[in-house]
Amino acid sequence: MERIPQSLVAMILAVAACLCYAFSGALSAWYFVTLSVSSLVGNNLSAAGSWMLFVAAAIVFFGLCAPAWEAVLARQWVSATEACGAAVGALVLAIGLLIDAASAASAAGSVVPAVGIGIWALLALARAGRMSLLEQESSRPRQASLWLISAFGMFASAIGYGLTASAGTGPLVALAVLLAAGLAALGYQSGWPGCAVWWRPARLAVFSPGWLRWRLPMSRLP
Amino acid sequence: MDGLRVGFSAVYFLQTAAALVLGITAWTKVRELYWQGTASRQPEPAS
Numbered sequence: 001m002e003r004i005p006q007s008l009v010a011m012i013l014a015v016a017a018c019l020c021y022a023f024s025g026a027l028s029a030w031y032f033v034t035l036s037v038s039s040l041v042g043n044n045l046s047a048a049g050s051w052m053l054f055v056a057a058a059i060v061f062f063g064l065c066a067p068a069w070e071a072v073l074a075r076q077w078v079s080a081t082e083a084c085g086a087a088v089g090a091l092v093l094a095i096g097l098l099i100d101a102a103s104a105a106s107a108a109g110s111v112v113p114a115v116g117i118g119i120w121a122l123l124a125l126a127r128a129g130r131m132s133l134l135e136q137e138s139s140r141p142r143q144a145s146l147w148l149i150s151a152f153g154m155f156a157s158a159i160g161y162g163l164t165a166s167a168g169t170g171p172l173v174a175l176a177v178l179l180a181a182g183l184a185a186l187g188y189q190s191g192w193p194g195c196a197v198w199w200r201p202a203r204l205a206v207f208s209p210g211w212l213r214w215r216l217p218m219s220r221l222p
Numbered sequence: 223m224d225g226l227r228v229g230f231s232a233v234y235f236l237q238t239a240a241a242l243v244l245g246i247t248a249w250t251k252v253r254e255l256y257w258q259g260t261a262s263r264q265p266e267p268a269s
Binding site: 032 | 256
């Protein structure tokens, strides 16, 4: 798993996948905004969002294959196993999203992506256990609890995704709540490394001379 | 039904925002890895 953020190909494909996912989310959000205005526009937006989501999952699959192959070549079998497991999860997710995009009424379009996210959740749970064992032996940074929260978020997202919305408003509410809970858990988990990435540009924007004319007066302090 | 619509819109907007934040984070990592690779490929200065 450490190999994935160290692979240039994987990170370039991750940028592309994030852009596709953001576009898909914007289309889906716009679909719900315009749901009662025109059903034709709404359906088109929903279908476009589903296809963009499939494209994002396919890019994630190819992005995970690159570090998996690099780990196999380097004979790092633990990393290779984790990356291959994540790639299998992404493949199942992509197949499910393809079914969902091609036939929106199919129940398999909800269940198969949930299986893919469930595979990722199991991987995160296994990694949490492994990190917990490693942290007992040495003074490594504490990461097991973060992986556990991540696994919870993925399980919540998988259950939410697996619910079909055809039974009425109850499953719809449960789906929204579970998706929001999963997203919140993943956001909390990624907040720790995410803060490190965002802190430096934010500090430069506020404190470095010449960046902003309207910067805070405390930047003149020695 | 309107509340449900608003809730789903909010969840999907949140997903969009999270994807954009993740994308910018990945782009930062791409730049870092690219410069690391460029620096490691530069030839040693002749003495």
